[in-house]
Amino acid sequence: xxxxxxxxxxxxxxxxxxxxxxxxxxxxxxxxxxxxxxxxxxxxxxxxxxxxxxxxxxxxxxxxxxxxxxxxxxxxxxxxxxxxxxxxxxxxxxxxxxxxxxxxxxxxxxxxxxxxxxxxxxxxxxxxxxxxxxxxxxxxxxxxxxxxxxxxxxxxxxxxxxxxxxxxxxxxxxxxxxxxxxxxxxxxxxxxxxxxxxxxxxxxxxxxxxxxxxxxxxxxxxxxxxxxxxxxxxxxxxxxxxxxxxxxxxxxxxxxxxxxxxxxxxxxxxxxxxxxxxxxxxxxxxxxxxxxxxx
Amino acid sequence: xxxxxxxxxxxxxxxxxxxxxxxxxxxxxxxxxxxxxxxxxxxxxxxxxxxxxxxxxxxxxxxxxxxxxxxxxxxxxxxxxxxxxxxxxxxxxxxxxxxxxxxxxxxxxxxxxxxxxxxxxxxxxxxxxxxxxxxxxx
Numbered sequence: 001x002x003x004x005x006x007x008x009x010x011x012x013x014x015x016x017x018x019x020x021x022x023x024x025x026x027x028x029x030x031x032x033x034x035x036x037x038x039x040x041x042x043x044x045x046x047x048x049x050x051x052x053x054x055x056x057x058x059x060x061x062x063x064x065x066x067x068x069x070x071x072x073x074x075x076x077x078x079x080x081x082x083x084x085x086x087x088x089x090x091x092x093x094x095x096x097x098x099x100x101x102x103x104x105x106x107x108x109x110x111x112x113x114x115x116x117x118x119x120x121x122x123x124x125x126x127x128x129x130x131x132x133x134x135x136x137x138x139x140x141x142x143x144x145x146x147x148x149x150x151x152x153x154x155x156x157x158x159x160x161x162x163x164x165x166x167x168x169x170x171x172x173x174x175x176x177x178x179x180x181x182x183x184x185x186x187x188x189x190x191x192x193x194x195x196x197x198x199x200x201x202x203x204x205x206x207x208x209x210x211x212x213x214x215x216x217x218x219x220x221x222x223x224x225x226x227x228x229x230x231x232x233x234x235x236x237x238x239x240x241x242x243x244x245x246x247x248x249x250x251x252x253x254x255x256x257x258x259x260x261x262x263x264x265x266x267x268x269x270x271x272x273x274x275x276x277x278x279x280x281x282x283x284x285x286x287x288x289x290x291x292x293x294x295x
Numbered sequence: 296x297x298x299x300x301x302x303x304x305x306x307x308x309x310x311x312x313x314x315x316x317x318x319x320x321x322x323x324x325x326x327x328x329x330x331x332x333x334x335x336x337x338x339x340x341x342x343x344x345x346x347x348x349x350x351x352x353x354x355x356x357x358x359x360x361x362x363x364x365x366x367x368x369x370x371x372x373x374x375x376x377x378x379x380x381x382x383x384x385x386x387x388x389x390x391x392x393x394x395x396x397x398x399x400x401x402x403x404x405x406x407x408x409x410x411x412x413x414x415x416x417x418x419x420x421x422x423x424x425x426x427x428x429x430x431x432x433x
Contacts, residue, residue: 033422116422193423213359215378218305220356274356278378280423285303285361 033190035111037088047083053185054092054107055079056177063096063104063127072097089120096127102168107178109194117186117194124178129170132158145199146261155261156243164202164254165261179210183281193280200272202257205290207277213285217275221289227268228256237267253295298325298366306348306357306377314340314362318373325366327433335412336371339429342405343375351379351425361424368433370414375427381420 021038039050057067060079065072070079076098083090089110093103104127108120136142137149145166146155155165163170186194195215198204204221214221227234228250237259238247244262249255260272279285300321304310315337322328322336344360352358361376409416415430 114422192421213303213361213378214305215358216355218357218359219307222305222307276358278358278424280376283423285359286301287303287359 031190033115033192035088035115036083036090036109036117037086037111039189040083040087040090041085048081051081051083051090051092051185053181053188055094055105056174056181059105059172059174059177060094063094065094074098091121100127102127102131104172105174105178107182112195117191119182119194119196122175122178122196124172124174125169126172127169130161131169132161132163133168134158134163134166135168147199150261152243155258159244159254159258162254164257165200166203175206176210179279183279187281191281193278195276195278197276200257201260202253202295204275204277205253205257205293205295207279208285208287208289210279211284211286212277212279213287215276215278217277218287218289220270220275223268223270224256224260224265225290233267234259234264237264251294253290253293256290299363300366301361301363303359303361306344306352306360306379308345308348310348310360311341311344314344314360317362318364321364322366322371325371326368328366328371332371332431332433336373336429336431339409339412339431340373340375342408343427343429346382346405347375347377347379347425351377351382353380355379370433371431373429373431375429376424378424381425382418 021034021041025038026034039047042050052067055067060067060070063072063078065078070077072078074097078095078098080093080095081090082092089108091106091108093107094105095103102125103123104125106121106123108122110118110120112118133154134143134146134151137151138153141149143149143151158167161170182194196207196212198207201221201224204217224234226232229235230250234256235250238245238249240246242262244258245264246255249259265271298321300317302314302317304313318337318340319333322333328336340362344362347360348357358378361374363374363376365372365374409429412431413429414432415428417428417430419426419428
């Protein structure tokens with residue numbers, strides 16, 4: 001092995017630290033990425049033009065939202081873009097009605113310390129599917145996707161309805177389309193990759209299907225798969241002691257995800273924590289930590 | 296027509312055998328790839344990945360190693376991508392292979408082996424990972 005190789009301690013930023021972007025900067029080397037912070041400094045309509053491709057037009061039209069004006073059949077704005085000057089993040093959300101309390105689609109991106117892009121949150125809800133209040137506990141406190149608190153009654157109902165942890169409704173099954181748009185958008189900005197931290201085992205598995213690799217946690221995913229096999233410690237911990245630890249749950253992605261949400265990783269001295277995934281633009285990593293999985 | 300193959304595995308020592316098997320399965324029998332070339336390819340990848348596992352992903356739950364192989368009539372190109380901490384290979388001192396056994400360091404031969412067995416070695420650290428490209432001419 002390279003016993004003497006040095007690990008780089010100093011992160012190297014390649015994007016100029018200017019707070020805004022000019023036509024002159026745009027005309028320079030197109031391989032140098034543009035940051036979200038730079039875009040956020042532009043006038044409102046310029047930002048809107050640039051961020052518009054993040055939302056798949058076909059998805060908006062499906063819900064009666066004009067993909068250019070972002071207005072619905074009622075003439076109201078149905079898209080909310082938050083891209084404040086001097087901020088290094090943006091969020092964009094689509095709603096069925098302007099006064100609807102819940103988004104159909106919510107996406108939040110941020111510049112990271114290395115001039116890369118983090119996908120902080122992506123929610124894609126089917127507004128016509130039943131809603132489960134897994135996002136609030138019995139006292140009405142936010143559960144933060146089940147990471148801070150839990151509403152076990154609602155979680156059990158959601159699980160029986162076929163949802164994965166952290167979901168309040170069924171998905172629109174549009175993540176592939178959204179990721180394609182996101183990649184095109186990031187390629188325009190000159191980015192080669194983007195990163196995320198999967199909230200649940202089920203979402204990590206979905207991201208694998210979409211072509212992500214692991215910055216951290218690939219071995220954990222392998223260990224989870226091995227330990228869920230018959231004879232493994234996680235398999236043994238599916239002892240029926242809670243509704244989320246039923247013996248057959250090792251067979252499916254969702255079953256494992258609910259058991260993990262219930263804290264079953266304690267059986268192997270691990271936690272669902274610290275995983276980070278990366279998607280290389282235009283490339284599929286072909287990671288499969290649960291071969292021939294049934295969702 | 297080039298043949299392209301890819302495998303992704305967790306950066307752990309257990310994966311090394313899988314990566315060697317992958318090289319064997321994809322390269323053996325390709326015109327120009329004899330037993331010596333095959334041995335060199337496996338040795339170089341083994342050394343490079345051992346380094347990634349030991350140093351690049353040190354102190355964390357390891358991420359992925361992606362091994363891509365591009366076979367052409369002229370050469371075998373292997374690209375190893377990881378997302379751990381980057382290295383600075385240009386600063387790596389070569390081991391003193393002339394020294395007597397008692398004076399020789401016990402490590403440091405990985406890079407030496409790679410340079411000895413490969414015709415081109417290139418390392419690049421970019422936004423989408425650390426890429427080590429190893430080329431063996433046929």
